[in-house]
Amino acid sequence: MKILVFPHDLGVGGSQTNAIEIAAGIQRRGHDVVLFGQPGALNKRIAGLGLEFVEAPRPSHRPTPWIVGALIRLVKERGIDILHGYEWPPALECLLAARGSRAVAVSTVMSMAVAPFIPKQMPLLVGTEDILNRERNFGRTRVELMEPPVDLEENNPMVDVGADDFRRRWGLERGSFVVATVTRLAAELKLEGILSAIEAVRRVEPALRIQLVIAGDGPARREVESAASVVNAALGRDAVKLTGQLTDPRPAYASADVVIGMGSSALRAMAFGKPTIVQGERGFWELVTPQTLPLFLRQGWYGVGDEPLSASSSLAGLLTALHADPKRRTALGAFCLKTVSDRFSLCRAAELQEDFYRRALEGQQQKAVLRNDADAARRFIAHQFSQHARRLFGPVARDDFNAMEKLLATPSGHGPTIRGRS
Structure with a gap:
């Protein structure tokens, strides 16, 4: 398979580190993998793992048309099979770029809440059992679990890290x-x-x-x-x-x-x-x-x-x-x-993700994703309007689906487990 992985950010952070390390695991399993995004602190890690990097255009309002255009060109030039967006902005940009092509767009969301405007039929990986169950109750038909993995070859007590x-x-x-x-x-x-x-x-x-x-x-x-x-x-x-x-x-x-x-x-x-x-x-x-x-x-x-x-x-x-x-x-x-x-080993995660990709290709329903989920478009417009209105009264959370109000107001109406200490 030819796979493009698009993390939401290449600053140091969990979701993007997972994206890069699993991509390297997929490449070791014999697939062609390219990383796409804005340069950041994790580019050194990308190079160290032997992954190719293609710089994305600078984003503006998401989804950004010129990012979608760059993805469309890469799909055509390289025969990309899978466009994999991490978090909601890359997910939507990958979905739009896959339109009218042989490529399939998939998404991973490691935030504590999933954006409700990601179309329900889009193949989706989430990080916890609670979120998996919430999203299934919300009506997502192609959502699965991918717990955040750890590269145990580089992270263990026997490694001398200074x-x-x-x-x-x-x-x-x-x-x-x-x-x-x-x-x-x-x-x-x-x-x-x-x-x-x-x-x-x-x-x-x-x-x-x-x-x-x-x-x-x-x-x-x-x-x-x-x-x-x-x-x-x-x-x-x-x-x-x-x-x-x-x-x-x-x-x-x-x-x-x-x-x-x-x-x-x-x-x-x-x-x-x-x-x-x-x-x-x-x-x-x-x-x-x-x-x-x-x-x-x-x-x-x-x-x-x-x-x-x-x-x-x-x-x-x-x-x-x-x-x-x-x-x-x-x-x-x-x-x-x-x-x-x-x-939580990285090897196990790479195996699971490879299987996820194969099933996404076998069940191509990309056109149906865009045609049949007008509700997702309405939810996106409502989200954008809400964010714009809130900016009039003060700053808006940068990680908008990790903000507390999103965690406690998820699509299914059930937030994360609340547990205190005495």
Whole structure:
């Protein structure tokens, strides 16, 4: 098969990293794969995996006509069989480009809600069982599960990724208890938890010598830096470290005693055999254990709590308990590694995606997708009108289908599981 993969963005992030790594796995299985998109930090990763990259035109309002035109030319010139868009803007652009051609457009959505204007008949992969069930109830006929995978050859406790050098570079004290998070500093999904984690460091007993490493960058960086400065001044030491964006974040995982994360970042932490605390919103913090694993397998590596005011104290309690029990940390790290090895390997994901592509080609209904889902067009127009109206009154979420209101107002009327900590 000849496959074009179009991530929504090539800045560091989970969905786009998954897109690239699975594409490399598909290529290793003997298929021709090309990556398409706007250049970004992950281009180095694309080149390192031996994938061809074609630069996309700069987007404007999505779907962007000149992006669709570039895709149409690539389909004709290269005989592309599959156009694979990650998240809704590339999905719609791939769908429009496939019109009148032999190519089939498919989509993956790793956001916590699926845009309702992606046509129901379009072949779609989603990241959690809860979202899969919601979308089937919404009427999607060709939706399947693709849990975010981890490349275990490059992410495991036996790989020397320079953890000691990382600790020296960032001034992590000998004997300190290192808590790491690798995350985008964005308002949607992330910021509330990051600020709670910084405050949790202040609340923990100073004798524990906890140091929090925040690896990442984004539009909320100034707010995060300000909060870190306040806590560091209060404690009289560099208890919170911001590294900025790391092209290779593996040393941050490897150097940690405990990792905080959500989505694919949590899974990468688990691949390094680290005790992992899953971050969500509204005070959600939950340790990955044999008892909590079924929850995460169902709803994904994220949650919504019901006690936002106690978020930092809840996390401080978890960190204090883990610090006091090295044997439990070792056991939980081993459990996390086994979980990823058994269920989330990249090889398994590549096999599943290859089969998904073959079935999409065998059941070509692309013309029916565009003809029969006028409802999708109406939903898209309503979405665009809503976004425009909201801009008149203030900023609009950049990751619009990761914003909290989208998570709690999904097409089927059921948001993610809400679970708080006492």
